[in-house]
Amino acid sequence: ETGVTQTPRHLVMGMTNKKSLKCEQHLGHNAMYWYKQSAKKPLELMFVYNFKEQTENNSVPSRFSPECPNSSHLFLHLHTLQPEDSALYLCASSRTSGGETQYFGPGTRLLVL
Amino acid sequence: RKEVEQDPGPFNVPEGATVAFNCTYSNSASQSFFWYRQDCRKEPKLLMSVYSSGNEDGRFTAQLNRASQYISLLIRDSKLSDSATYLCVVNSGEFSGGYNKLIFGAGTRLAVHP
Numbered sequence: 530e531t532g533v534t535q536t537p538r539h540l541v542m543g544m545t546n547k548k549s550l551k552c553e554q555h556l557g558h559n560a561m562y563w564y565k566q567s568a569k570k571p572l573e574l575m576f577v578y579n580f581k582e583q584t585e586n587n588s589v590p591s592r593f594s595p596e597c598p599n600s601s602h603l604f605l606h607l608h609t610l611q612p613e614d615s616a617l618y619l620c621a622s623s624r625t626s627g628g629e630t631q632y633f634g635p636g637t638r639l640l641v642l
Numbered sequence: 643r644k645e646v647e648q649d650p651g652p653f654n655v656p657e658g659a660t661v662a663f664n665c666t667y668s669n670s671a672s673q674s675f676f677w678y679r680q681d682c683r684k685e686p687k688l689l690m691s692v693y694s695s696g697n698e699d700g701r702f703t704a705q706l707n708r709a710s711q712y713i714s715l716l717i718r719d720s721k722l723s724d725s726a727t728y729l730c731v732v733n734s735g736e737f738s739g740g741y742n743k744l745i746f747g748a749g750t751r752l753a754v755h756p
Contacts, residue, residue: 560741569748570748571646571729571746571747571748571749572686572729572746574743574744577741577743579740579741584740584741585738585741585743617683619685619686626740626741626742627737627742628673628674628733628734628735628742628743628744629674629733630676630688630691631744632688633685633686633687634685635684635685636684636685638683
């Protein structure tokens, strides 16, 4: 299934590095999301974009910076991360932002050293 | 009280067994309900939506009880390939900033053994 793709799939970075995660959806959806999933914890919503506009920033630290140039692409720019930021970062999309089914990409497994 | 609560398990069952999971939610305004499946180190995938009248998809049956605010998932004739974590997902029921968010439970782990 290639409805939602994410790159890279794995990323190791130092605390002083800057990196970006990329997500692309091929489903014609209008809403896109970033989630963080830490071990044995529920998914945590980070950001929501609806028609390219950010509608939710769930108290995420500024070291995470999202960018949505169009309805099909979503980026998460990372800088000066902490080891506790190590997690699986999942991108998802849905037709609208009205609480309907979301489809997930395979995720980026991030390790911060 | 958590917005969505699930028994974490694990549920260890033999092949062919019937197993049921429950999930409770706190917001009576919630309108959309789903079960997702997540395999180890993979992304969540939609298993089925849950409708008011209950619905079935092959060996899987989902039920909604609005009065008691819980949803259930029944798996009949368990297969080894059913081993995964099952996530209960509920929408918040409220629009905030034009957005109605999905709330994910922490998941129930199922292990089916030969």
